[in-house]
Amino acid sequence: MEKARTDALYYALKEKGYPDDFCREIAYKQMNTDYTATRMLGYLYRVSNPRPEDVVDEMLAILSDRNAIIQKKELEHAQATINRIYREGL
Numbered sequence: 510m511e512k513a514r515t516d517a518l519y520y521a522l523k524e525k526g527y528p529d530d531f532c533r534e535i536a537y538k539q540m541n542t543d544y545t546a547t548r549m550l551g552y553l554y555r556v557s558n559p560r561p562e563d564v565v566d567e568m569l570a571i572l573s574d575r576n577a578i579i580q581k582k583e584l585e586h587a588q589a590t591i592n593r594i595y596r597e598g599l
Contacts, residue, residue, distance in 0.1 A: 539572065549568060
């Protein structure tokens with residue numbers, strides 16, 4: 510993980526005026542990958558003054574998307590393994 514991206518998210522949230530514990534929870538505990546932090550930064554740059562509830566909703570949507578991508582990759586890997594076993598045998 511590139512710490513600079515999560516730091517940028519933390520400071521962007523602080524700039525919007527959110528409490529420090531809220532900013533730390535989102536930037537360092539929940540959105541702590543480059544992918545999630547970048548997506549949240551994009552949201553914060555597009556929306557001028559989101560309510561904390563809106564930020565949390567966006568965070569949950571981003572995390573849901575990320576989990577769906579991870580699950581898709583895992584299923585693709587499992588299917589590729591099954592296909593290889595069918596072709597080559599055990």
